[in-house]
Amino acid sequence: MHEELNQFARNNVWFLVPKTNEMNIIGSKWAFRNKLDEVGVITRNKARLVAKGYNQEEGIGYGETFAPVARLEAIRLLLAFVCMNGFKLFQMDVKSVFLNGIINEEVYVEQPPGFEDHQHPNHVFKLKKVLIDKTLFIKKADSEIILVQIYVDDIIFCTTKDSLCEKFVAAMQGEFEMSMMGELSFFLGLHVKQSKDEIFLCQSKYCKEILKKFEMESCKEASTPMPLSCYMDADVAGKWVDQTKYRGLIGSLLYLTASRQNIMFVVCLCARYQANPKESHLKAAKKNPQISQRKNQCWSMVSFLLSYTLNWIFRF
Numbered sequence: 001m002h003e004e005l006n007q008f009a010r011n012n013v014w015f016l017v018p019k020t021n022e023m024n025i026i027g028s029k030w031a032f033r034n035k036l037d038e039v040g041v042i043t044r045n046k047a048r049l050v051a052k053g054y055n056q057e058e059g060i061g062y063g064e065t066f067a068p069v070a071r072l073e074a075i076r077l078l079l080a081f082v083c084m085n086g087f088k089l090f091q092m093d094v095k096s097v098f099l100n101g102i103i104n105e106e107v108y109v110e111q112p113p114g115f116e117d118h119q120h121p122n123h124v125f126k127l128k129k130v131l132i133d134k135t136l137f138i139k140k141a142d143s144e145i146i147l148v149q150i151y152v153d154d155i156i157f158c159t160t161k162d163s164l165c166e167k168f169v170a171a172m173q174g175e176f177e178m179s180m181m182g183e184l185s186f187f188l189g190l191h192v193k194q195s196k197d198e199i200f201l202c203q204s205k206y207c208k209e210i211l212k213k214f215e216m217e218s219c220k221e222a223s224t225p226m227p228l229s230c231y232m233d234a235d236v237a238g239k240w241v242d243q244t245k246y247r248g249l250i251g252s253l254l255y256l257t258a259s260r261q262n263i264m265f266v267v268c269l270c271a272r273y274q275a276n277p278k279e280s281h282l283k284a285a286k287k288n289p290q291i292s293q294r295k296n297q298c299w300s301m302v303s304f305l306l307s308y309t310l311n312w313i314f315r316f
Helices: 002-010 072-085 162-175 204-213 243-256 261-271 279-285 300-312
Strands: 014-017 028-036 042-051 090-094 124-127 136-141 144-151 154-159 178-183 190-194 199-202
Touching: 002 042, 072 144, 072 154, 072 199, 090 162, 144 162, 154 162, 162 178, 190 204, 204 243, 243 261, 243 279
Parallel strands: none
Antiparallel strands: 014 124, 028 042, 090 154, 090 178, 136 144, 144 154, 190 199
16 A cells, blocks of 8 residues: 555655535545466555546546556457567566556545545645556667557567667666566466467466356366357346346456457357346356256357366466
């Protein structure tokens, strides 16, 4: 928590001002999480101070929202470009989320819980900077190039020249509290194995997590992602189930398509029923044997997807 606030002070993010009745003040709270490596070992404890933005109204409290979150498709394109050109990807970790962009609006935030100023306990912070909204940066120096991709507080980058890489690392560490993690091996749940001419992706850790989350750790392995004959309909008369749970299942599988494109068709087929998921859909996803014979033809739809990953769980 002290590290987080020290970064705010170092980057000159805000300053204390007296509170008035005309101010629209946003609350703040602490968020904690453990950062894990590819085998699930805790590598760092993180504390983030976040604003309670849900108290704001669009058009009044804010005009637009953004965060430095790269899309998975952009990351895959970067990996493809790196592989095509024979580059090597490296990774850096930031101790605090970037707060660099100069803010034009007046935004006031409550003092962090537990760290109120003793001399001015009723003051609030006025923001001077906000999150940057760019995620991909490109710099050219003569015939050399450096590519940098940002995902919140993680950075992956590659260069055509070692000296350019060293200058970039030195410049970033001089400006921010950062640690060099070396060659990229694990990023956003993706295991990355780089060779001279190829890059291999694997999501074994992520597979284990979703199998545990949906109580399918003991499921049987499958050799194909779906049966040859399958039938699934809207089941209008069926019993409703929790939309959040069903959508979470589909969302998890969609992210898994980052390394398993061959399950894309069947995942999208199941995704058709996210708006009104019924018990038959969830039973089919969880391979419940008590389904009628007609619907039982697709019992293995999502179950096959989850269990199918077991065959690839340690494979690159």
